[in-house]
Amino acid sequence: MPASSTLSAKLIFPTKEIVEEYYLPIIYTACRTCYSEQVPDQIWDRAVSRAVADEKQQSLVRKVMESGHGSTIEHVNFTFAISGVTRTLSHQLVRHRAGTAFDQQSQRYVSFKQRDNYTIPASIANGDLPDDLAGRFQAAVDENMDLYGQLLQAEVPAEDARFIFPNAMQTNLIMTVNLRQLIHMSGLRLCTMAQWEIRQLFKQIRHEIFRVSPFFGSFLAPKCVPLGYCDEMGNRDEHCRIRPHRDTVMAVWEAYRSGDLAETDGPIVPETSPFRPRKRRVPVDGGEPETMPIAIEAPEAAVGQAGGSDRV
Ligand SMILES: Cc1cc2nc3c(=O)[nH]c(=O)nc-3n(C[C@H](O)[C@H](O)[C@H](O)COP(=O)(O)OP(=O)(O)OC[C@H]3O[C@@H](n4cnc5c(N)ncnc54)[C@H](O)[C@@H]3O)c2cc1C
Numbered sequence: 001m002p003a004s005s006t007l008s009a010k011l012i013f014p015t016k017e018i019v020e021e022y023y024l025p026i027i028y029t030a031c032r033t034c035y036s037e038q039v040p041d042q043i044w045d046r047a048v049s050r051a052v053a054d055e056k057q058q059s060l061v062r063k064v065m066e067s068g069h070g071s072t073i074e075h076v077n078f079t080f081a082i083s084g085v086t087r088t089l090s091h092q093l094v095r096h097r098a099g100t101a102f103d104q105q106s107q108r109y110v111s112f113k114q115r116d117n118y119t120i121p122a123s124i125a126n127g128d129l130p131d132d133l134a135g136r137f138q139a140a141v142d143e144n145m146d147l148y149g150q151l152l153q154a155e156v157p158a159e160d161a162r163f164i165f166p167n168a169m170q171t172n173l174i175m176t177v178n179l180r181q182l183i184h185m186s187g188l189r190l191c192t193m194a195q196w197e198i199r200q201l202f203k204q205i206r207h208e209i210f211r212v213s214p215f216f217g218s219f220l221a222p223k224c225v226p227l228g229y230c231d232e233m234g235n236r237d238e239h240c241r242i243r244p245h246r247d248t249v250m251a252v253w254e255a256y257r258s259g260d261l262a263e264t265d266g267p268i269v270p271e272t273s274p275f276r277p278r279k280r281r282v283p284v285d286g287g288e289p290e291t292m293p294i295a296i297e298a299p300e301a302a303v304g305q306a307g308g309s310d311r312v
Contacts, residue, residue: 006084006119006170009201011208013079019212022048023076027179028057030072031064058215065219073179074099080175080205086119088167089197099181105172108159111152115145118168119197141166179216182209187223192240193232 014023025047032043046052064072085093094102118141124134144164151161177185182205188194189202202220210217224230224243231246238245255261 007089007197007201007204008081008083009204009208010081011078011205011212012081014212016212019216023213023216024054024057024061026075027061027073028052030075031060031069034064034069034072070180073183074181075178077176077178078182078209080177080208081172082175082201083172084119084170085173085201086167086197087165087169087171088195089201090171090173091167092195092198093173093175093201096177096181096185098184099178100185101176103174107162107165107169107171108157111158112148112169115142115149117170118145118166119170120168121196141168179219183219186220187226190220191222191224191232192242193234 025044028047029040029044032038032047033040036043047057061072082093090104094104120134120138120141124137127134144166148161148164151164152158186202186206189198190206192199194202206217206220209220222242228243229246229249230238230240230243232240236245236247238248252261
């Protein structure tokens with residue numbers, strides 16, 4: 001039986017050394033150019049030579065990103081080699097249009113000789129399903145693959161024989177994406193409402209970015225983390241508890257505005273935005289002061305329930 005998932009996302013360019021040396025200065029130069037009388041190459045020289053310290057560069061970049069001036073982070077790109085993902089995943093991935101380039105293994109020019117390059121979801125492979133559903137699922141896919149081989153032998157072109165393939169078929173891609181779009185895509189695809197396979201892919205992508213730059217990696221999070229609330233209609237019951245749902249936030253706001261909630265000295269909680277990780281005081285009625293960590297991982301229970309609300 002094929003592995004339930006064999007997906008892999010490897011950052012092939014840039015290297016850690018290139019990211020460390022050049023990526024922050026490029027973005028810093030883009031940001032600083034907006035606010036400086038100096039010409040950009042002067043700003044660049046000071047940034048890349050570290051006459052301006054990394055901390056100072058990061059501080060400006062973070063503020064500009066927080067202000068939503070996203071073009072500044074379109075100047076750097078990341079290229080990933082993605083393999084062992086299904087066509088189910090790739091169809092979702094290539095829906096992202098802005099700031100991305102994709103090249104994908106062709107089912108016209110490649111005649112698939114391997115007969116086991118498909119993925120069986122864990123809910124089927126590891127599930128305790130009645131009536132041998134798991135075995136029948138695999139038998140059905142195997143039969144399709146056999147038929148595909150026979151069609152090729154009968155000299156049916158691969159571009160036609162492939163019509164028998166299921167969504168479970170694996171594929172390979174190269175994806176190049178700029179940092180702005182990578183943050184946007186991660187916001188959608190790390191969300192617990194995203195489909196499990198593409199979520200796994202973006203967890204690997206985030207891991208790869210952290211490997212070359214913890215600073216840039218820290219911006220890859222489910223969209224609710226920078227937003228401060230969840231805007232997914234499928235999470236109105238708040239089964240995913242990374243952030244409160246917008247409905248809850250608005251209800252609390254309405255209550256506060258109409259005077260039903262008093263402003264008191266509340267506990268110290270962290271700023272919800274990773275773009276501004278300073279602590280601040282918020283008005284909360286009662287309770288002991290405590291410091292809560294920013295949780296960008298959902299509790300496992302929430303992860304397990306999330307897939308049911310997927311549209312794809
Ligand atoms: C959980 C989940 C479920 C989904 N279910 C479905 C589904 O059932 N069916 C389906 O068809 N799709 C579905 N999608 C895909 C979704 O609708 C988007 O097509 C996909 O996420 C691409 O994101 P994007 O629209 O932000 O485009 P991107 O290309 O990633 O664009 C990034 C941003 O650039 C801007 N932009 C890009 N292109 C334009 C443009 N032409 N005009 C104006 N602004 C633009 C927008 O602000 C956009 O948000 C789903 C996505 C998710 C995350």
